[in-house]
Amino acid sequence: MRMSRRIEHLPPYLFVEINRKITEKRAKGEDVVSFAIGDPDIPTPSHIIDRLCQAVQDPANHRYPETEGLPKLRQAIAEWYGKRFNVTLDADLEVLPLIGSKEGIAHIALCFIDYQDTALVPDPAYPVYSVSTMLAGGRPYYMPLTEQNNFLPDLRGIPADVLRRVKLLWINYPNNPTGAVADLDFFKRVVEFAQQHDLAVCHDGPYSEVTFDDYRPVSFMEAEGAKEIGVEFHSLSKSYNMTGWRIGMVVGNAKMIDALKRVKSNLDSGIPQAIQYAAIEALTGSQDCIQEHNAIYQRRRDLVVEMLNSIGLEAKPPKAGLYIWAKVPEGYSSTDFATDLLEKIGVVVTPGIGYGKNGEGYVRLSLTIPDARLVKGLSRLAAWRSTRSRLLRRETT
Ligand SMILES: *Cc1c(COP(=O)(O)O)cnc(C)c1O
Numbered sequence: 527m528r529m530s531r532r533i534e535h536l537p538p539y540l541f542v543e544i545n546r547k548i549t550e551k552r553a554k555g556e557d558v559v560s561f562a563i564g565d566p567d568i569p570t571p572s573h574i575i576d577r578l579c580q581a582v583q584d585p586a587n588h589r590y591p592e593t594e595g596l597p598k599l600r601q602a603i604a605e606w607y608g609k610r611f612n613v614t615l616d617a618d619l620e621v622l623p624l625i626g627s628k629e630g631i632a633h634i635a636l637c638f639i640d641y642q643d644t645a646l647v648p649d650p651a652y653p654v655y656s657v658s659t660m661l662a663g664g665r666p667y668y669m670p671l672t673e674q675n676n677f678l679p680d681l682r683g684i685p686a687d688v689l690r691r692v693k694l695l696w697i698n699y700p701n702n703p704t705g706a707v708a709d710l711d712f713f714k715r716v717v718e719f720a721q722q723h724d725l726a727v728c729h730d731g732p733y734s735e736v737t738f739d740d741y742r743p744v745s746f747m748e749a750e751g752a753k754e755i756g757v758e759f760h761s762l763s764k765s766y767n768m769t770g771w772r773i774g775m776v777v778g779n780a781k782m783i784d785a786l787k788r789v790k791s792n793l794d795s796g797i798p799q800a801i802q803y804a805a806i807e808a809l810t811g812s813q814d815c816i817q818e819h820n821a822i823y824q825r826r827r828d829l830v831v832e833m834l835n836s837i838g839l840e841a842k843p844p845k846a847g848l849y850i851w852a853k854v855p856e857g858y859s860s861t862d863f864a865t866d867l868l869e870k871i872g873v874v875v876t877p878g879i880g881y882g883k884n885g886e887g888y889v890r891l892s893l894t895i896p897d898a899r900l901v902k903g904l905s906r907l908a909a910w911r912s913t914r915s916r917l918l919r920r921e922t923t
Pocket residue numbers: 564625626627628629652698702730732760761762763764769772773774
């Protein structure tokens with residue numbers, strides 16, 4: 527049997543390897559505290575689950591769904607965008623529900639990328655943007671996100687010969703993994719850049735509702751002209767703790783939405799309808815759960831940042847998202863540091879290099895860990911620090 531080159535060259539998904547290590551340790555009876563994956567630990571709110579249970583009972587929802595989703599769901603998404611961002615969307619032409627946003631993010635590459643075409647991809651980033659580009663036969667060109675540029679790509683720094691081959695530009699704010707945010711001014715510059723160079727823009731924004739203090743992110747769709755050149759991916763996963771139900775959406779440019787619909791109608795058969803009804807309930811029902819969840823994450827954010835800083839790891843409290851992006855101590859690579867924490871104290875963090883070359887020097891800690899586990903993990907970090915300073919003292923004396 528001979529596999530395709532596309533499969534042979536595919537790197538393993540970042541968390542597959544991390545989960546393997548955790549399972550191995552746990553099988554040995556060791557207690558592992560994981561700050562690795564961004565998967566909300568808080569259950570889906572009960573009014574959403576109630577609606578789902580009710581919809582499951584209806585035989586009309588036992589049959590094949592339509593690729594484009596229930597009209598009522600598309601309407602609910604359009605109305606939510608109107609209420610939340612003051613953005614007007616045509617529910618039939620500018621909205622498409624997805625089987626989780628990851629699914630749409632992966633498939634849209636097929637709408638733009640031919641053999642050896644280029645997509646501009648941030649580095650570090652959620653791995654799917656580059657992997658989907660490669661699966662489609664194209665090449666990612668990495669745009670460094672660094673602390674000096676506030677983790678925003680330097681669009682002017684992209685060479686002209688690269689730009690000629692670019693079909694697609696990926697951005698993601700509030701950002702995973704860096705926790706950075708972008709304002710409307712940045713989005714406007716992205717629109718101008720895309721118009722100038724005739725590219726399509728995909729903005730991935732699943733963290734727009736996971737916010738702290740009084741921060742309220744804008745949507746890429748609020749930038750003038752955004753709908754002419756781009757789309758925004760969004761998800762119910764992080765806003766409503768619905769990662770396990772697999773439902774998200776893409777909104778914006780009708781031509782792009784139509785192309786993705788054409789790909790999807792040939793590959794999948796839509797989202798189970800009961801889950802679509804649950805999503806309608808999430809988007810149109812009480813939004814109180816969002817603030818309740820954010821208060822929990824914000825408390826965790828403060829605890830984690832405070833502990834990291836107290837043991838000498840530099841980390842800033844993010845304005846949004848589920849992650850702390852922390853600098854590793856001097857003398858460590860991100861992988862060495864993550865391995866050291868796992869081996870010595872049974873704590874899992876994600877090495878920044880897993881998100882790209884420019885993630886080196888950082889680790890990511892997720893706030894989606896129950897309070898008691900979080901406190902346990904933090905006290906282990908404090909203990910790690912004291913053994914390390916004892917070691918250092920011994921070395922210097
Ligand atoms: C979690 C996440 C997603 C995927 O969300 P789903 O809708 O659950 O597939 C997409 N992009 C980023 C940056 C994420 O962190």
